[in-house]
Amino acid sequence: MMDQKVYPFSAGNRTMSDLLGGKGANLAEMATLGIPVPDGFTITTRVCQEYLRTGGLTDDLLEEIDKAIIDLEKKIGKSFGDPNNPLLVSVRSGAKFSMPGMMETVLNVGMSPEVAATLEKITGDSRFAWDSYRRFIEMFGKTVCEIPSESFAKVAEPLIKAAGGKTIADLDGPGLKAAGDAFIQVVEKHTGLPFPFDARSQLTRAIEAVFHSWNSERAQLYRRRERISADLGTAVNVQAMVFGNIGETSGTGVCFTRDPGSGAPGAYGDYLPRAQGEDVVAGIRNAFPLTHLGVVNPEAFAELNRIMALLEDHYRDMCDIEFTVEQGKLWILQTRVGKRTAEAAFKIATQLVDEGSITMDQALTRVNGEQLVQLMFPQFDKASAPKELTRGIAASPGAAVGSVVFDPRDAADQALAGKKVILVRRETNPDDLVGMVAAQGILTARGGKTSHAAVVARGMGRPAVCGTESIEVNVDEKFFTCGDVRVHEGDLISIDGTTGAVFLGEVAVVPSVVTEYVQGIVDPGAATSTALIKSIHRIITHADSVRRMSVRANADTPEDAEIARRMGAQGIGLTRTEHMFLGDRRVLVETLVLATTDEERTEVLAEMEKLQFSDFVGILRAMTGLPVTIRLLDPPLHEFLTDQASLAVDIALTQERGEAVDERKLALNRAVNRLHESNPMMGLRGVRLGVLIPDLFSMQVRALTRAALHVRAQGYDPQPEIMIPLVASQRELLYFRSSLETEVARVLENAGEQMHISIGSMIETPRAAITAAKLADYSDFFSFGTNDLTQLTWAFSRDDVESSFLPRYLDLELLPFSPFESLDQDGVGLLVKIACDEVRTVNPEMKLGVCGEHGGDPRSIDFFHHVGLDYVSCSPFRVPVARLEAGRAAVSDHATTGSA
């Protein structure tokens, strides 16, 4: 069949998660392995996609479902909707990527008063039968008819009270029947229609409700956080019901084949007698440890252990299993590769290698860079057992301690005075930026992972806890409350942006031992080294051995270069020389701009050259033997000068006071006005400055060449590369490159030395990307500047985007994530790919790299590997992440990941 819409479990397997969702694919796999899975079938994700487009189920589909039900009836020997021999089914969502609890489930579909009566007769368990009845009505009402929970609670209350109970579980069979009947009234009153006791109509409405729940608000939020595409849709699994709530010989549980928290080997889980799955998830009653099953039903426990071993062996990974025991018999309802903490991920991966279950290549695919990042943040000292006040959304990772401030301007003032502060707001807006920059961390009562506060905090690398619904912020009176606790301005608090925890008082922060390891401070081979460090070391070492891309760092100072080298950087991919003209040296640029005679110019350039020479000497020495890419001056000159508005105010005020304005200030004002640009990002910068002010750039090249010769004479091995920013056309590249070559040749000739210094171009304008094959004639290497390329491709100014429309765009799911955090592969990535393909056509050997911040982003690194870049360059701290991800990308083509 061209477009099969319904797959019985026997027709699928675990590779089909695109079509059947993760749950459906794994149910099919287990059925094939002979594991006791209640029979059923899966409706594909493609049906969901179509449903969401058209809003209806097609006749074709209904026909296929009917056929599948008839097949199921034959296998089970029961009949759907037959009051005498009833088949009941569950209807569950199951997307490609697990979204636990985010979508809807309807159990006991096929129920009616007659069916419940038959169940009572068959099982002899009146409470079970009518509880199933009551549960179905309630679930159908909430999920399909979208009736609020309270409506049901309200009508149940008098019944419970009359029975002298506290919860609905205290009712007996007749009580539960009465509750179910009362719930039917609620539904009928709400919908204005009779309750549908026709089994097939229940089924189709339940299926529609599951599809519908793909776009529920919480599902959308979850997807955005997990960067799951909104287009995928969910599959629906229809499965014969088994009951964990028939008498004392029944029960339900969840187990893991290893500890998902610590990674310790051995089964781990919970068992709840006389219960259905939803009771476990809801945590209504306290569960027993898994071993309890061994006590009450040794056969089922042995069978479960056998299945756990079988599944772990089959999936070659730690599995998460849901099971039910129905009147003594074990049924497996679901399995998947289990979620785990970052620490467990590394430890389990190497355990499995040691057990001969997977290869090191596979181990590499079991961990990721984000997990490594999590382990590298400083953490609160757990040994100090801090008292957690509350918990919000972990919005921007890291630990921060400071005294509470409510007003952003106060935060800025206090920070300036050297005080560590935590900015606490109901929510933030662009006006709060000044305080957010100044604070150690940010705590808000409202807003999720994509709120303004969260986006900005992540952009700045500030820890943040957002959406802490349990706190009430009173800005005017400068305190916030959390339950009975009142926290005043000036009180110390600690926030953990990695977990979302908020603590009262100062919690001690300990540096991460993982960071100490990647910096070379902790020796992974030492006897005292932890299992975690040994695991990480083995996996990163393996990543280094398999990756094709090399990893460089962006570093502007000798100190950063040294850190990068310790972190494993194989060179510098970007040295921003403009950073060398900030601070005290700003005045040099000002002097250059204001120079009116050749002598003044020559003098200030000579002074600059002296400083640049020593900058370059330091960096080249630190990176001896490794390539160092020096980017020539990039930003517009006015960035080094005083701000236009403040200068205008200053001069106007001085004049108003009748005082004389300093001549230099007037000259500066003229220069600032002359150099002012409406859109400096697209203005006189990069290679254009080089064309207009060639002596400034000759100075840089001269300083670099001299520094390289100097360092070589000291016995080092300098490998400088010159990089030209903002190139847009072949002609300007050729022209400017020639002028640089002339300067390099002149220095070498004067020194009587030989040295090869390659000259390459950045690709950061869309024009450079689409004409890269032409630029290749005059470039020794290319480095993609994906920050600027993203700005220009989208027309997003990075300086403005976080304070203007990006948060709103993320909220509305108009963007799946910030294109400055992770590469927009469909747009910007397409330009990168076009450029790579074109360049490789004319010069297969051209060295290609990336030096935008995407060079340190896991999914971007994978993309860069696959378009064929030779290296990525990122901030020093991200180097270990990039090494790991480059290794993962390299094995992703051929390794069997073993996960479903």
Next chain:
Amino acid sequence: MMDQKVYPFSAGNRTMSDLLGGKGANLAEMATLGIPVPDGFTITTRVCQEYLRTGGLTDDLLEEIDKAIIDLEKKIGKSFGDPNNPLLVSVRSGAKFSMPGMMETVLNVGMSPEVAATLEKITGDSRFAWDSYRRFIEMFGKTVCEIPSESFAKVAEPLIKAAGGKTIADLDGPGLKAAGDAFIQVVEKHTGLPFPFDARSQLTRAIEAVFHSWNSERAQLYRRRERISADLGTAVNVQAMVFGNIGETSGTGVCFTRDPGSGAPGAYGDYLPRAQGEDVVAGIRNAFPLTHLGVVNPEAFAELNRIMALLEDHYRDMCDIEFTVEQGKLWILQTRVGKRTAEAAFKIATQLVDEGSITMDQALTRVNGEQLVQLMFPQFDKASAPKELTRGIAASPGAAVGSVVFDPRDAADQALAGKKVILVRRETNPDDLVGMVAAQGILTARGGKTSHAAVVARGMGRPAVCGTESIEVNVDEKFFTCGDVRVHEGDLISIDGTTGAVFLGEVAVVPSVVTEYVQGIVDPGAATSTALIKSIHRIITHADSVRRMSVRANADTPEDAEIARRMGAQGIGLTRTEHMFLGDRRVLVETLVLATTDEERTEVLAEMEKLQFSDFVGILRAMTGLPVTIRLLDPPLHEFLTDQASLAVDIALTQERGEAVDERKLALNRAVNRLHESNPMMGLRGVRLGVLIPDLFSMQVRALTRAALHVRAQGYDPQPEIMIPLVASQRELLYFRSSLETEVARVLENAGEQMHISIGSMIETPRAAITAAKLADYSDFFSFGTNDLTQLTWAFSRDDVESSFLPRYLDLELLPFSPFESLDQDGVGLLVKIACDEVRTVNPEMKLGVCGEHGGDPRSIDFFHHVGLDYVSCSPFRVPVARLEAGRAAVSDHATTGSA
């Protein structure tokens, strides 16, 4: 042969101008037609390209040249370098596109004292023989050895004086020999080497000199002005010499087959007895009218007339012919399709049609939009016979009259006071912008067509005359001189940016009759209508009948829409609604931004809606029956607010004075700071504003829909289209489009009416271009915004580019032209092409247009036709140009242009 380097005239034809240059291809064509052309051969442009890359002539080439010389010797029966039977040759440049006088020529190659003596013997004309000798030495010295003219003039002077003459032409044979010998000393002294009398060595050095001259400064300037690619290179024509300077039966001349100035039929030209071609070009002696040849040599004259008729018939166009009569015999040295004035171009084209020589399709290819533009500018009234003071470079077309001002700030002040001024500067720089904007026109003493003044003036549409070398500007004392004339500040002058003429006093300006015709004021069918108007009318009417693309106009007011309609616009391609919020209405936007309550918001939006409603009513009425594309608000809101710096100064000064600052001003200051963006071009504008401030855009759509219904009720046929600016992704387009559709539907429902209003997207971000196929799902049409697309593709901010680096880039030939004037086809055009191709793949019927200013640029229009756009939209004044060019583009695929 794979790569033939040398083509004898017999081997080429006129279609080979890429390879042989225009001159070489036409010489070959004439040879084939049996026209008496001195024999010779052509070295290809490809050889030149290689020479310019490598700097040398290859052995292969030298061998081919040798073979060609031997063939030539055989045909002519003379021998190159043989003193007894000498063959002399000319060596001339000849590029694909004519560059008259821009490159080098060396005549009489093969000359030596012995050869000259033989010539004397053969012709019996001693003066001729030694004049040829002297000319060769001088020409070789100047051209090949790069010796300044003065060096030769200096040694000739005493000889001329001794002979009692005034010019070198006054010398007799022996005197000319002495001059030649003295010139040899000059060359040998300058080069330090003996003068090369070896014929082959003279030839190769002359060839190299011609190649070299491709990159002379004047050639580069010319190419830039004419937009000729620097990569083409020139061919070299080596041709047997014929002499117009042997006795009285010889002479030389230039003729046209029709008058190139007025277009009048009948031959037109000059004849100069006893002279060589260079004498005609140099204008050293006064020439006779062509008919003089008929008097002195009726046979040659008849032959020339026969050949003129033959060539015009063959080329089916007016030809420009250079000829020489050698001892009574006529030789044709060169022909090409003749250059002509705009007026002549139109008139000749229709004459040729009437004569049955060409079709109307071909006539269309003989004129172009730039010529039409020239004819449309207001002109100075020639009838008033103004006295021309001097002439500079025609840098920006149009006529301007005003009083002279030297200081840009004075210019601004006087213009503000209602005075018309001409800004006169030595040269301009970005600081002068304020005065340039205020002036009627600009006159500078320095700088060419790509100088700052010229580029900026063209950008603003201000007439400008630049590089007027004959004037001296004294800014401090506020006057300029031109020879003896002194012009003071306040004196009236008139400048003609179309011709470069500068007049003293006020010259009357008359509107162009062509403009009156295209505006429908002059009836082309009237008996009084001029031949020019009749020609233009026939050609434009034909263009309308053949073009595939329709032509729309960009118009923001009912008045502009009416003008556009009269000019032939077939709809409005762009109505910029932001222009409707300037002037008095600016305060509405301010009020909206400052609104703090829903009531305030609703109130100001209601007021805006009232105004927008009447804006739209006017435009839709004016364009009844034609499509009107309304672009929703595009610019960032802060563009409507007070400037940040001036507001800051204002508030600071008020506070300094101890006065209270107005509350609204403070609120405005906060808003301005909040809305301030580093790069507004890439900021919160277009569709992003629509997402963040939906009610503002709903208001626009509501006003438009209501206006359309209102106008329809009045009996008009409104065809509104809504266009969404700055779209970058499918999701935002879908989201925003839905909100607009909802609003349209609501208005229609309330009115109980039906109307189709299509909704389309601009393509102006690179991302929209490369993902256009995805946007096509939710767009009814696309319009390329090539202004913004150019900004983003190049990272050129249009607001800044003319005041910063563009003039310098043009000077250095790093850009062939401003990409904002004419579409950058290799970069921005490639994105347009990618988008068109992708969109046509998914939807062949999608309507595609362009509304950037390139929509009115001739070569861009040709490009848009060829990528398959359905329409171009341009300013109303450009509509006739676009109609003409769209017609030319349509016939360019199949018409035989008949030109070489």
